[in-house]
Amino acid sequence: MNGTPMLERLNAQLERLRTHSFHAARLPGRVASLQEFAERVPTMTRSDLVAEMMKPGYGAFKPHVPPVRVNLTPMGAPLVPILQSAADLRAIEAACGRHLDACGIGPGDVCLVTFGYHLFVAGLFYQSQMEARGVACISHGPGETERAAAIARQCGVTVLAANPSHALKLLDAGCPAPRVFFAGGESFTSNRALYERVRNAMPDTLLVDSYSLSECLPVARTFPGGTGLHVFDELLYAEVIDPETGMSVSPGKRGELVLTHLAKELQPLVRYRTGDLTVLDITEPVHGRTMSLPRSVFGRTDTMVKARGVKVYPSELRRLLDDVEAATGRYRLVVTRAPGGGDHLRFEIEYGAVDVPDASVIGAIGARFKQQTLIAVDRIDFVAVIDGDPVVQDMRK
Known part of the structure; x- marks a missing residue:
């Protein structure tokens, strides 16, 4: 997206948050530019989110519509609830659906999901987006490599969602190479040695890298024909700041990734400091997206x-x-x-x-x-x- 449509979406979200218990006193009602958004809107941190979510009724993030999905994610000592409304899930499924379309995935495909389902988010995340696009989905979960490989052969799996290291074990156990592989759970395109091992094991497979946070899902994925991981900018506005000064850095400069939800109903985050180091580039449109993380994320800001x-x-x-x-x-x-x-x-x-x-x-x-x-x-x-x-x-x- 160019600046004008993104600015319109940011202002629409600012308008929606004018009465939000956490954001109302922190946000301007409107900004005239993306630069003004960065200058006038304060950042928020993970500790801000945790502090509210640990209060009775989730504090200032008390749901104003009923949540339909609750995942829990570790943020320090506590397991923090991550809430999704029905509209939130539909928006996620629509954005991911456009990515599946770009990858040629749809009815007739069979996806094996080996990410976890117990409390955490990854398994259900992949299953729900696949099912919403008419893809048959096998909710296997992690482990039991021999059984998973046998199921993949039996059911004609064409799409695999897995940790890259586990995917290699699945292939060694006789799992057919899928047409599309969704990597997650560990560094992939930024780990050249691991990426090459997977590429060599699946030479004809479309390899998809992804980056997400439990509280911002999804953030970015590789798209066919693109470079790096392109941000889902129908869901999020991404910035990179200097972790020490909090000031925005220019495209191509490394810094801390900051994310803003553009329409999320429950737990909307505005200028949320992820703590992840990355580089943000502006590219020619790739399936409608122009913001890319060329090397995904490559570190944390905790120690400098x-x-x-x-x-x-x-x-x-x-x-x-x-x-x-x-x-x-x-x-x-x-x-x-x-x-x-x-x-x-x-x-x-x-x-x-x-x-x-x-x-x-x-x-x-x-x-x-x-x-x-x-x-x-x-x-x-x-x-x-x-x-x-x-x-x-x-x-x-």
């Missing part, structure tokens, strides 16, 4: 260290290890003062093999480090054990 004038979010460094065999996934960034002044960066990687990788692997990690953070790492060490929790040690203080 500034080195050489650049903000580094240590959680984003996890993606550098995706294709490093024997890496356990634990790592630490150590920032010290260089002898001649300036900052010295050492990247420690916990490694489960005796022999460390060769120079080409170390060089590739260094190159990805610079591509991700925009600064170079001075030293990469492979260590047997990384003790303690901190993923960053700032020794300059």
Whole structure:
């Protein structure tokens, strides 16, 4: 969408929220531009949502129409209810239906869903959108790989919704390669090693990556012919801000993803800080959508260290290890003062093999480090054990 239709939809939502118990005192009645929306509308956080949802009757998010679906999602210690009205579900199904149309999925297809159904959202989310488009849906749930593969063969499954690692196990167990694969539950297109393994196992399959939050469902998916994950901008307005200052950043710059519901009835979120690091690009229309997350999300904003004038979010460094065999996934960034002044960066990687990788692997990690953070790492060490929790040690203080 270009700015004018999106602005109209934002203003319509602001008008609807004028009497909302949580939002009324926080929001202007109308804004004249997307820039004014970013400047005048305050952000809200997950703690804001949790605080209200833990109150009797859900506090300021008390439903004004009856919810028809309640999922629960962990947000810190509590399980927080996520509410959907009938209209909310229809809007989700319509948006996802347009994506299914783009993927050529419809009546005659058979979808096997191996995501969980117990309390959480993913299983029902995929099942309901498939059924709304006339797709036969098998609600299998996770685990029991041999049985799931046998069911896929028996029922002629053409669409698979699964964790990518589990999908590979299903194929090893004899599950036929589906025509379309919906990935979720773990990094996919941003994990090059895992993506290539799935691509090699399903060479003729349309691979679909997705990004969603329980409280914002869905957010973005890969569309045929597109680049990255295109935002469902009929449901959401997406922005990226500097996590430290809260100011908007320009397209193509990394920062924290902020989302606004455009029409949601229950638990409407406005400028909701997801805590996820990403990049937002504006593209030519792809099936009517122009906002794309080219690398999905690649880290969290919870911990940040500034080195050489650049903000580094240590959680984003996890993606550098995706294709490093024997890496356990634990790592630490150590920032010290260089002898001649300036900052010295050492990247420690916990490694489960005796022999460390060769120079080409170390060089590739260094190159990805610079591509991700925009600064170079001075030293990469492979260590047997990384003790303690901190993923960053700032020794300059």
